[in-house]
Amino acid sequence: MATKTKTTKKRKPKEQLDGAQAMIKTLADLGVEYVFGYSGGAALPIFDALETVKSDIKFVLTRHEQGACHMADGYARATGKPAVVLVTSGPGAGNTITGIMTAQMDSIPMIIITGQQVTWMLGKDAFQEADIFGITIPVVKHNYLVRETNDLPRITREAFHIATTGRPGPVLIDVPKDISQSPFTGDMNAEIDLPGYNPEASYEIDDQDIEDAALIINAAKRPLILAGHGAMISGAEMELMELATRLNCPVTSTLLGKGVFPETHELALGMLGMHGTAYANKAVCECDLIINIGSRFDDRIIGKAEEFGKNAKIVHFDIDPSEMNKMITPDVQVIGDAKAALKKLLKKVDSLETTSWLEKLDGYKKKFPLSYAKQGGLRMQKVLDEFYELTNGEAIVTTDVGQHQMWAAQFYKNSESFKWISSGGAGTMGFGFPAAIGAQFACPDETVIAVCGDGGFQMTLCEIATACIHKLPVKILVLNNHYLGMVRQWQEMFFDNRESGVDLEGNPDFVKLAEAYGCKGINIKRPADVRKKLQEALAYNDGPVLINAECVKTDLVFPMIPAGAALEDMLTERPKHKMAKPIGST
Amino acid sequence: MATKRKITTADKKPAPRPDLIGGHTLSMYVNNEPGVLMRICQVFARRAYNIDSLVVSQGRDPRFSRLTLGISGDPAGLSQIIMQCTKLIDVIHCFEHMPQDAVVRELAMIKVMVKGGEKRTEVLQIVEHFGGKTVDLTESSIIVRIEGASDKVDAAMRLLVTYDIVETVRTGKVVMARGEGIT
Numbered sequence: 001m002a003t004k005t006k007t008t009k010k011r012k013p014k015e016q017l018d019g020a021q022a023m024i025k026t027l028a029d030l031g032v033e034y035v036f037g038y039s040g041g042a043a044l045p046i047f048d049a050l051e052t053v054k055s056d057i058k059f060v061l062t063r064h065e066q067g068a069c070h071m072a073d074g075y076a077r078a079t080g081k082p083a084v085v086l087v088t089s090g091p092g093a094g095n096t097i098t099g100i101m102t103a104q105m106d107s108i109p110m111i112i113i114t115g116q117q118v119t120w121m122l123g124k125d126a127f128q129e130a131d132i133f134g135i136t137i138p139v140v141k142h143n144y145l146v147r148e149t150n151d152l153p154r155i156t157r158e159a160f161h162i163a164t165t166g167r168p169g170p171v172l173i174d175v176p177k178d179i180s181q182s183p184f185t186g187d188m189n190a191e192i193d194l195p196g197y198n199p200e201a202s203y204e205i206d207d208q209d210i211e212d213a214a215l216i217i218n219a220a221k222r223p224l225i226l227a228g229h230g231a232m233i234s235g236a237e238m239e240l241m242e243l244a245t246r247l248n249c250p251v252t253s254t255l256l257g258k259g260v261f262p263e264t265h266e267l268a269l270g271m272l273g274m275h276g277t278a279y280a281n282k283a284v285c286e287c288d289l290i291i292n293i294g295s296r297f298d299d300r301i302i303g304k305a306e307e308f309g310k311n312a313k314i315v316h317f318d319i320d321p322s323e324m325n326k327m328i329t330p331d332v333q334v335i336g337d338a339k340a341a342l343k344k345l346l347k348k349v350d351s352l353e354t355t356s357w358l359e360k361l362d363g364y365k366k367k368f369p370l371s372y373a374k375q376g377g378l379r380m381q382k383v384l385d386e387f388y389e390l391t392n393g394e395a396i397v398t399t400d401v402g403q404h405q406m407w408a409a410q411f412y413k414n415s416e417s418f419k420w421i422s423s424g425g426a427g428t429m430g431f432g433f434p435a436a437i438g439a440q441f442a443c444p445d446e447t448v449i450a451v452c453g454d455g456g457f458q459m460t461l462c463e464i465a466t467a468c469i470h471k472l473p474v475k476i477l478v479l480n481n482h483y484l485g486m487v488r489q490w491q492e493m494f495f496d497n498r499e500s501g502v503d504l505e506g507n508p509d510f511v512k513l514a515e516a517y518g519c520k521g522i523n524i525k526r527p528a529d530v531r532k533k534l535q536e537a538l539a540y541n542d543g544p545v546l547i548n549a550e551c552v553k554t555d556l557v558f559p560m561i562p563a564g565a566a567l568e569d570m571l572t573e574r575p576k577h578k579m580a581k582p583i584g585s586t
Numbered sequence: 587m588a589t590k591r592k593i594t595t596a597d598k599k600p601a602p603r604p605d606l607i608g609g610h611t612l613s614m615y616v617n618n619e620p621g622v623l624m625r626i627c628q629v630f631a632r633r634a635y636n637i638d639s640l641v642v643s644q645g646r647d648p649r650f651s652r653l654t655l656g657i658s659g660d661p662a663g664l665s666q667i668i669m670q671c672t673k674l675i676d677v678i679h680c681f682e683h684m685p686q687d688a689v690v691r692e693l694a695m696i697k698v699m700v701k702g703g704e705k706r707t708e709v710l711q712i713v714e715h716f717g718g719k720t721v722d723l724t725e726s727s728i729i730v731r732i733e734g735a736s737d738k739v740d741a742a743m744r745l746l747v748t749y750d751i752v753e754t755v756r757t758g759k760v761v762m763a764r765g766e767g768i769t
Contacts, residue, residue: 137625138632142675145621162675195650196617196678322669 019149020049020180022188023113026156028055032084032111034075034441035059036068038095040088042128043115045181047086060441060470063462065092067434069099070460072110074438077421078396078446080233082109082163083438089115090128093174094135098428100170101139105425106256107229109168111159112140118178119147133174141169149179150186158192166199167320168233202319205336205344212332213291213315214348220289220313222357223249226272226301229256229424230294230319231338232417237261239342240293246346248354250361252280254295256424259414264393269361270370270413273301275406278368278559281567283361284309293317294338297327298425299563299585307566317341368559368572370410377552378527380404380479384411386530387449387477390538395447395475396421396439400432400456403485406557408451430459433476437463440472447475447538454480454507464517467544475537476519476546478510481553489556494581514546524549610664611683611690611761613769614653617676618644626653626677629670635659639692639758650678652769654760681768683761688769692759693733694743695721699750700728709749716742727752 017025023046027035035057039047050059062068065087072083087096093114103110116122117129133145142162144155152175159171217223225247231240237260244251244267251261252269263270272280284290290309294317295301302308305327316323316330317338324333334341372381384407387395397412398421399405405422414420421439423431436450457478467474484502491499511521520540524533524547537545560571564584616622623642630637639656657664664682671680683690700706706728713720713730716738722729732742736759743754763769 133621134624137621138628194675197675320673322666322673324669326666 017184018045018049018181019152019175019184020045021053022149022184022186023152023156023175023180024049024053024055024057025188026153027084028053028057030157030160031081032057033081034072034438035084035086036062036071036075036438037084037086038062038065038068038088038092040092040115040128042089042117042177043086043092043113043175045177046113046115046175049180059086060466062434062466064460065095066099066430067437067460067463067466069096069103069110069112070428070431070434071438071441071463071466073099073103073108073431074398074421074435075442076103076108076110076438077435078418078439078442080418082111082160082168085110085112087112087114088128089117089132090130092128093132094130097136097139098426100136100172102423102426102428102431103170104139104141106423107168107233108170109163110170111156111163112170112172114172114174115180116145116174116176119176120178122176132172136172139170140172141167143172143174145174146176146179149182149184151190152179152184153186153188154190154192157190158194161192161194162197166197166202167230202336203340205334205341207344209332209334210341210344210348213334213345216289216313216315216332217247217291217345217349218352220247220352221354222287223247223289223291223352223354224283224287224312225249225251225261226290226292226295227251227253227257227260228293228295229254229260230317232257232260232294234294234319234338234340235417236293236339236342237417239339239346242346243291243342243349247349247352248358249291249352250283250358252276252283254298254301254424255409255422256420257295258409258420259417262415263413264415267358271409273298274303274561274563275410275557275559276301277370277410278570278572279361279364281559281561281570282364282368285311285567286360287312290314291317292330293342294319296320296323299327302327303561303569304564304566304584307568378525378530378549379555380481380549380551381407381411382527383477383479383524383530383534383549383551384408384451386534388412390531390534391447391449395419395449396436396443397449397451398422398432398436398439399451400453401427401429401486402453402456403481403489403555403557404451404453404479406486412451429453429456431456433457433474434460434463436474436476437467437472440467440474441470448473449475449477451477451479453485454478454482454504454510455484457510458507461513464514464519464544464546468518471543473541474544476514476544478546478548479551480507480510480548481551481555482507483553485555486557488554492554492556493575493579494562496578510546510548514544519543520545522547609659609661610657611685611688611759612653612655612657612668612671612680613683613761613763614655614671614680615645615678615769616651616653617678618649618651619676622651622676623653625674626671629667629674630657633659633663633667635663635667639756641758641760654758656759679768681763683763683769687767688761688763690735690759690761691733692736692739692757693731694739694754694756695729695731696743696746696751697727697729697753698746699726699752701726705749709746712742712745718742
């Protein structure tokens with residue numbers, strides 16, 4: 001028995017890695033800072049490798065896989081860098097779908113690693129086996145089912161390359177358990193091999209396209225720049241500012257483009273579209289040129305496609321050729337990276353005389369300002385407006401989806417990129433709070449405000465635990481109207497005010513709920529208390545703080561363009577007559 | 587490697603002449619890996635395009651596969667489909683081929699029941715006219731093979747339909763660009 005200690009050998013000879021360790025080493029080489037995830041059987045070897053491989057990677061255990069995805073999403077939107085999601089097979093992987101779809105719709109880089117049953121069990125309905133490769137094809141930029149252990153480093157590198165270049169997006173890697181725990185005998189530095197993917201081409205901008213664009217731009221009298229998320233992703237803020245100021249051209253932005261051009265600038269018109277500012281939408285209707293930089297002409301901004309910018313020439317800059325002619329047929333299309341394209345364009349365009357055009361838009365700004373009733377209870381707008389004032393517009397703001405999101409977009413003006421984090425394309429409720437956690441991990445010194453509705457917050461509120469454990473000073477603002485307010489708004493306006501499935505009766509006492517997790521809670525009930533209570537929340541930085549604002553139950557968001565209607569049919573106040581049901585879009 | 591093609595306004599015009607099976611002929615050069623076909627089919631299905639015919643085979647370089655697809659559906663959306671397919675990481679390139687710029691061929695096997703020498707002679711005459719071959723012959727049946735452009739196969743089928751056809755199998759068209767064009 002005395003020899004027992006002698007016979008205890010190391011499990012593996014030194015330097016012998018298994019697949020999972022090779023993968024984690026590769027992630028570390030790629031500079032991954034955070035892995036958000038939830039463990040499980042099929043992912044055991046990968047979770048073990050997080051412990052056995054020395055690296056600076058920090059793992060964050062979430063309370064739900066959807067939360068992990070949104071955290072990685074928030075991290076990526078705050079930094080431009082991808083984070084990794086690590087979950088197990090079957091239900092673990094299945095729970096990531098909404099998060100992956102959210103990232104895909106908004107072009108967010110993300111790497112999702114899912115554990116999987118062993119290869120010889122695939123297709124045999126084994127425990128926690130799901131064809132996550134097949135399931136996720138429509139919601140990823142690309143995905144892999146790994147079948148050779150030695151492919152893991154190459155595939156991981158490829159996934160990063162694909163996720164972060166060109167038009168970014170999520171990439172999923174499904175790793176069967178036998179693949180991750182088999183010995184790795186391959187080349188850690190195996191080259192990526194993607195013959196069908198050539199994002200470098202997006203930096204080669206066609207000269208003729210630029211000439212054509214410049215010709216139209218130089219002839220414009222009432223130009224309008226539409227700045228989208230693509231401009232932000234490519235880092236084209238300086239070029240955009242140069243273009244706008246040189247052309248004396250007003251700038252409107254999409255929901256996701258908020259901040260790429262400072263909304264406080266005199267040329268800024270704020271957000272356009274369904275709940276955009278009246279003056280931005282008026283500008284679209286009356287301009288003679290729309291320079292779209294990195295927006296995909298989402299249905300929420302164009303309304304009725306045939307009517308959109310019908311008096312205008314359209315120049316469309318986009319990195320993704322499949323966005324050309326998808327919603328709107330431009331007069332000139334410039335395919336490629338926005339920054340590279342604008343640099344070229346700036347050599348060809350001159351100053352424009354737009355004084356009367358800007359005066360006209362100033363008139364609209366005065367006639368249709370964003371406003372809200374100061375009487376009749378606590379309004380969400382008021383809380384957001386105060387938050388904006390108190391943080392000088394410098395906080396990172398994340399949102400859920402609905403009325404609070406639109407009001408936040410209207411009243412929290414952004415002056416910088418990467419500070420507005422909102423689920424645009426997918427419109428995912430439950431996104432805001434976990435995204436704020438991800439953003440706070442990414443930017444520990446910034447003020448991060450999660451603006452949530454009482455509906456969306458309850459979808460992912462389990463992540464209060466995650467925020468508490470890591471003492472993240474996220475300000476969780478629950479704008480509580482006890483309703484699914486945006487749906488109720490539509491029912492009031494288009495369905496004879498018949499409420500169906502919108503009353504959130506049974507809401508918990510959010511402050512007590514927060515306190516149960518060890519999170520600070522603050523109630524706001526009166527407009528007069530807003531400033532004081534928000535100051536209290538901003539001053540508390542020992543962990544998350546939840547602010548429950550009891551707001552007016554039946555307020556409506558304006559301006560509003562009913563779905564599928566032309567931008568000219570914008571409503572700026574509660575309609576006096578019954579409205580026809582929108583049929584052009586959802 | 588071939589660069590991804592940019593759409594031009596010319597692409598938005600409907601294709602000149604739809605041939606007889608489906609409207610359009612697409613060729614794709616793709617990675618030869620499991621799952622690639624699934625990705626491509628989803629692009630079509632999501633946008634309500636039907637794949638009328640599909641031929642997949644390994645390319646000269648075994649890392650890649652060739653696909654020829656016969657597609658019917660709204661021509662206005664086809665350039666969008668082509669771009670969406672091109673966007674797939676596994677797709678090296680995707681082109682639409684117009685009949686005048688490409689050689690399109692397919693092969694059909696047709697099983698006809700023939701009771702009696704007279705019918706058999708008639709069927710054999712038709713097959714001979716179309717340059718087809720008899721590939722199986724029994725007392726009661728013939729399997730004939732017709733190959734050529736899709737309209738030729740269609741024409742043979744139209745004549746044979748008056749006989750007792752019990753089964754037909756068509757490969758679906760394969761396409762190759764003429765001259766120096768890339769398929």
